[in-house]
Amino acid sequence: MSNAYEKLMVRVKDAARLESVGALLDWDQETYMPTAGVTARADQIALISGLQHDTLVCDETRALIERADAPSDDHVAVTNLREVRRAFDRASKLPTELVKEIAHTTTLAKQAWAKAREQDDFGAFEPLLTKVVTLKRRVVDLIGYETDPYDALMDEFEPGAKAAEVEAVFKDLVAATVRLLDRIHDAPHRPDPGILRGHFPRDKQETLSRKMAECIGFDSNRGRADVTVHPFCTTIGGSDDVRITTRYDEGFLSPALFGTMHEVGHALYEQGLDAAHRFTPMGEATSLGIHESQSRLWENLVGRSLPFWECHYETLQGFFPEELGDVTLEAFHGALNAVTPSLIRVEADEVTYNLHIVLRFEIERALIDGSLAASDIPRVWNEKFTECFSITPPTDREGCLQDIHWSIGALGYFPTYALGNLYAAQFFEQARRDVPDLDAKIRANDHAPLLAWLRKHIHCHGRRFRASDLVQRVTGKPLSIEPYMSHVEGRCADVYGI
Amino acid sequence: MSNAYEKLMVRVKDAARLESVGALLDWDQETYMPTAGVTARADQIALISGLQHDTLVCDETRALIERADAPSDDHVAVTNLREVRRAFDRASKLPTELVKEIAHTTTLAKQAWAKAREQDDFGAFEPLLTKVVTLKRRVVDLIGYETDPYDALMDEFEPGAKAAEVEAVFKDLVAATVRLLDRIHDAPHRPDPGILRGHFPRDKQETLSRKMAECIGFDSNRGRADVTVHPFCTTIGGSDDVRITTRYDEGFLSPALFGTMHEVGHALYEQGLDAAHRFTPMGEATSLGIHESQSRLWENLVGRSLPFWECHYETLQGFFPEELGDVTLEAFHGALNAVTPSLIRVEADEVTYNLHIVLRFEIERALIDGSLAASDIPRVWNEKFTECFSITPPTDREGCLQDIHWSIGALGYFPTYALGNLYAAQFFEQARRDVPDLDAKIRANDHAPLLAWLRKHIHCHGRRFRASDLVQRVTGKPLSIEPYMSHVEGRCADVYGI
Numbered sequence: 001m002s003n004a005y006e007k008l009m010v011r012v013k014d015a016a017r018l019e020s021v022g023a024l025l026d027w028d029q030e031t032y033m034p035t036a037g038v039t040a041r042a043d044q045i046a047l048i049s050g051l052q053h054d055t056l057v058c059d060e061t062r063a064l065i066e067r068a069d070a071p072s073d074d075h076v077a078v079t080n081l082r083e084v085r086r087a088f089d090r091a092s093k094l095p096t097e098l099v100k101e102i103a104h105t106t107t108l109a110k111q112a113w114a115k116a117r118e119q120d121d122f123g124a125f126e127p128l129l130t131k132v133v134t135l136k137r138r139v140v141d142l143i144g145y146e147t148d149p150y151d152a153l154m155d156e157f158e159p160g161a162k163a164a165e166v167e168a169v170f171k172d173l174v175a176a177t178v179r180l181l182d183r184i185h186d187a188p189h190r191p192d193p194g195i196l197r198g199h200f201p202r203d204k205q206e207t208l209s210r211k212m213a214e215c216i217g218f219d220s221n222r223g224r225a226d227v228t229v230h231p232f233c234t235t236i237g238g239s240d241d242v243r244i245t246t247r248y249d250e251g252f253l254s255p256a257l258f259g260t261m262h263e264v265g266h267a268l269y270e271q272g273l274d275a276a277h278r279f280t281p282m283g284e285a286t287s288l289g290i291h292e293s294q295s296r297l298w299e300n301l302v303g304r305s306l307p308f309w310e311c312h313y314e315t316l317q318g319f320f321p322e323e324l325g326d327v328t329l330e331a332f333h334g335a336l337n338a339v340t341p342s343l344i345r346v347e348a349d350e351v352t353y354n355l356h357i358v359l360r361f362e363i364e365r366a367l368i369d370g371s372l373a374a375s376d377i378p379r380v381w382n383e384k385f386t387e388c389f390s391i392t393p394p395t396d397r398e399g400c401l402q403d404i405h406w407s408i409g410a411l412g413y414f415p416t417y418a419l420g421n422l423y424a425a426q427f428f429e430q431a432r433r434d435v436p437d438l439d440a441k442i443r444a445n446d447h448a449p450l451l452a453w454l455r456k457h458i459h460c461h462g463r464r465f466r467a468s469d470l471v472q473r474v475t476g477k478p479l480s481i482e483p484y485m486s487h488v489e490g491r492c493a494d495v496y497g498i
Numbered sequence: 499m500s501n502a503y504e505k506l507m508v509r510v511k512d513a514a515r516l517e518s519v520g521a522l523l524d525w526d527q528e529t530y531m532p533t534a535g536v537t538a539r540a541d542q543i544a545l546i547s548g549l550q551h552d553t554l555v556c557d558e559t560r561a562l563i564e565r566a567d568a569p570s571d572d573h574v575a576v577t578n579l580r581e582v583r584r585a586f587d588r589a590s591k592l593p594t595e596l597v598k599e600i601a602h603t604t605t606l607a608k609q610a611w612a613k614a615r616e617q618d619d620f621g622a623f624e625p626l627l628t629k630v631v632t633l634k635r636r637v638v639d640l641i642g643y644e645t646d647p648y649d650a651l652m653d654e655f656e657p658g659a660k661a662a663e664v665e666a667v668f669k670d671l672v673a674a675t676v677r678l679l680d681r682i683h684d685a686p687h688r689p690d691p692g693i694l695r696g697h698f699p700r701d702k703q704e705t706l707s708r709k710m711a712e713c714i715g716f717d718s719n720r721g722r723a724d725v726t727v728h729p730f731c732t733t734i735g736g737s738d739d740v741r742i743t744t745r746y747d748e749g750f751l752s753p754a755l756f757g758t759m760h761e762v763g764h765a766l767y768e769q770g771l772d773a774a775h776r777f778t779p780m781g782e783a784t785s786l787g788i789h790e791s792q793s794r795l796w797e798n799l800v801g802r803s804l805p806f807w808e809c810h811y812e813t814l815q816g817f818f819p820e821e822l823g824d825v826t827l828e829a830f831h832g833a834l835n836a837v838t839p840s841l842i843r844v845e846a847d848e849v850t851y852n853l854h855i856v857l858r859f860e861i862e863r864a865l866i867d868g869s870l871a872a873s874d875i876p877r878v879w880n881e882k883f884t885e886c887f888s889i890t891p892p893t894d895r896e897g898c899l900q901d902i903h904w905s906i907g908a909l910g911y912f913p914t915y916a917l918g919n920l921y922a923a924q925f926f927e928q929a930r931r932d933v934p935d936l937d938a939k940i941r942a943n944d945h946a947p948l949l950a951w952l953r954k955h956i957h958c959h960g961r962r963f964r965a966s967d968l969v970q971r972v973t974g975k976p977l978s979i980e981p982y983m984s985h986v987e988g989r990c991a992d993v994y995g996i
Contacts (some may be wrong), residue, residue, distance in 0.1 A: 002831075007819075017538075017541055017542050017545050018545070020538070020542060020661055021519060021523065021542055021545075021546065024522065024523065024526060024542075025519065025522065028522060028734075032530075032722060033722075033735075033739060034720055034722050034738070034739055034741075035719050035720050036717075036719050036720040036735075036738040036739065037720070037734065037735040037738050037739030039735075039738065040515075040518070040734075040735030040736050040738055040739060040776065041735055041739070043515060044515050044518060044519055044522075047512055047515050047516070047519075048519060051549060063859075140611040194933070220532065221532060221533050221534050222532055222534040222535075223532055224530060224532050228528075233859065235748065236526075236531075236538075237536065237537075237538030237539055237542070238533075238538050240532070240534040240535050240537065240538055241531065241532050241535030241538060241539075243532075271537055278538065279538075279541075341711075466645065
């Protein structure tokens with residue numbers, strides 16, 4: 001191992017530590033920070049983010065990167081060096097001032113978005129959104145791209161992903177989804193999703209969420225759970241400090257129950273990363289799409305499955321006897337898997353969810369290639385939504401203002417949600433082959449074999465493999481919509497009798 | 499204003515922001531961090547603390563300091579420049595290697611102290627304490643001093659304070675205290691401090707603490723309260739984000755009740771600093787002694803006074819009817835002000851508290867001037883303690899091992915606790931003159947006039963005035979023991995009938 005490599009890793013770890021400090025500043029802002037603290041916090045976040053950038057992007061790092069080498073049989077060093085070079089190349093293309101301006105603008109835009117959504121006033125958000133898009137287009141120009149400007153953004157979240165390829169996959173996915181929706185439309189049975197609504201006291205939901213998190217493997221010594229308006233998972237101290245948040249709705253069971261399993265899915269990936277590689281690429285998740293595959297796998301493939309509830313439904317009925325005492329397991333399972341076109345992405349079922357993503361993907365590409373202005377978003381959103389779902393959002397609050405992503409500058413992020421769904425199903429199909437009697441184990445509340453499989457095949461590798469390579473390596477096939485469609489068609493067959 | 503001054507302030511603000519980020523890392527570690535996060539957290543804190551040091555102590559800062567000037571009629575710039583020069587001078591006198599060695603040694607010493615205290619084994623702590631003292635003596639030599647080496651240490655916490663002057667004040671304070679204790683010894687009445695012990699359910703204590711904090715002026719939009727083993731107040735985002743913590747003991751009312759008022763006193767100072775000067779010396783507290791004066795003023799001068807409880811005692815009885823329903827206001831007020839020589843400083847009453855400080859002050863001076871070896875501390879401690887309190891600590895755990903301060907290298911810190919008591923009484927005496935009917939206002943739960951007085955005369959000035967100058971300016975007199983003795987004698991007259 002070269003001396004330059006070792007020195008480079010010292011800098012890389014410092015930069016990653018600064019990023020983790022930034023994650024704490026964010027977490028605290030969402031959970032416990034007093035309201036008046038927001039201005040000072042924006043300054044702190046901007047400072048740390050600037051220092052992180054300066055630690056990585058400087059002449060010393062450049063010199064070390066040029067001199068560093070790694071023996072080709074040392075996959076740890078090879079991976080770290082490859083990823084550091086990639087991050088350096090991306091980051092060194094962006095001047096510190098631009099990075100700071102983005103951090104500052106998005107802090108303000110996030111607040112403006114929250115207020116605009118509350119008041120259903122897109123106009124109040126539009127100037128900051130326009131600024132965010134302008135800054136992101138500058139990023140695209142500075143990063144560069146081969147054929148599609150959107151690639152430059154997506155590469156931040158899903159390294160190596162290409163818009164043209166994603167577009168092709170999404171095209172097949174939409175077509176298959178529309179065919180399935182047609183069949184559901186004429187189905188003989190209709191589950192009642194209203195079962196999940198009623199009165200579910202918060203303290204019971206909290207106890208239940210904690211139990212669910214622990215039963216699927218969340219390690220509370222290396223993490224914690226808090227409450228926020230918008231649930232998330234964040235990593236503060238490598239795999240030893242991973243935090244999730246949950247939202248409680250006393251009138252609706254799903255947000256806490258499946259929100260928790262979703263965030264725990266993310267947390268299990270982070271807790272499964274190798275602590276020996278903390279603060280280096282080998283100790284980081286490989287992409288957001290793979291990350292989402294882990295959350296969706298636990299939320300949907302496990303969490304909405306019949307075997308899981310064959311084990312837990314009696315317990316759940318014990319928590320809420322008045323609401324669920326007379327509801328059969330089959331009716332409950334039907335409610336969990338009911339397919340209903342809806343305005344809000346985060347409330348969407350597994351079948352229609354990806355359509356929400358494709359809509360955002362198309363709008364983002366148009367914003368970035370300059371063919372759409374931010375001011376036109378509400379009109380275009382509603383047109384596309386109506387075409388796709390046959391319903392028109394009555395307000396922007398239930399339309400183009402529903403998601404936080406654009407306000408925080410996360411353009412190029414949405415596709416990873418749909419990719420995550422596809423990866424999840426493809427991984428789970430393979431896990432089913434590799435883990436004997438997986439359904440029986442889930443039915444027996446034994447999730448350790450599945451978690452061990454995920455740790456061995458996905459978590460422990462850190463950033464060693466690109467998402468597409470990982471899928472090929474783990475499942476022996478390239479990414480395909482088949483496992484996902486087969487999964488949702490199977491669920492719909494059970495629930496709708498089609 | 500010189501351009502160099504403006505540039506200097508940018509660096510100063512960045513360094514202060516980094517310090518505030520460090521404060522969040524500490525706060526989170528004490529409140530919410532999962533146990534396994536401690537290793538990553540130590541790395542994060544070391545990194546931020548190193549960056550803070552490097553931002554302030556570097557050639558660029560030195561060049562700016564040399565070139566910067568401020569018009570003599572601009573007290574903001576004059577203050578900031580004076581304080582930045584002072585901090586730079588102190589910091590640049592200490593080589594990085596020494597700073598690192600102190601950080602490393604105190605980390606080990608703190609652990610060794612905690613274990614030694616637990617096991618009542620001074621010998622296990624002694625080698626590291628000896629090393630801490632040696633390092634601190636090197637600091638003293640490098641910082642320099644005029645006549646007394648202890649000045650160089652005290653200056654870190656109470657800028658400008660001189661050991662000889664403090665010694666003279668403490669001599670008078672001890673003599674007056676001993677006279678008062680003699681009178682108490684022969685007093686006709688004896689209050690029963692046992693009233694404050696019993697069963698006080700935690701949830702009620704929490705509600706009560708919140709009410710007390712708000713009633714004396716804590717602004718929850720600009721702060722928050724949490725729970726820790728050792729209560730503290732910390733500033734995360736200037737006056738807009740000030741956080742306190744409280745400890746709850748279901749068997750003892752005082753820690754939560756007076757601990758909260760103490761920490762809120764600190765917090766009111768921080769919340770009263772001028773937000774326009776955030777992250778510069780004009781937006782910082784002037785000394786630890788003045789800080790302690792604010793906490794002790796609210797805890798003792800207000801919080802243990804009869805007018806305060808004339809207003810609140812019925813409410814308190816309502817919270818704990820079984821424990822306090824039959825206890826008269828007079829008996830309760832007596833319990834709050836009972837004087838009982840005790841082994842532990844943090845449990846001491848207002849009369850004997852300062853004796854604990856003088857004992858530590860004398861030992862620290864002897865350690866620093868080389869006339870006392872760390873190995874002799876237990877013997878000297880017990881001799882002095884017996885002489886002063888007429889009781890001998892049965893263990894070092896209840897003697898010289900009780901405080902964390904020496905293990906973390908905070909020599910020169912203890913005097914600020916007693917100075918804080920004296921400043922508090924001197925300020926309060928003046929407030930009584932300036933605010934009409936102050937007692938009546940406290941009795942009417944109207945603390946706004948007192949807080950406004952503190953804001954106007956103390957808080958808003960930041961570091962403009964040194965502690966001794968501030969006392970002279972606010973009260974028209976130099977620091978004196980008279981207001982404090984007059985205050986405690988008055989309380990003892992009421993409570994002990996002397």
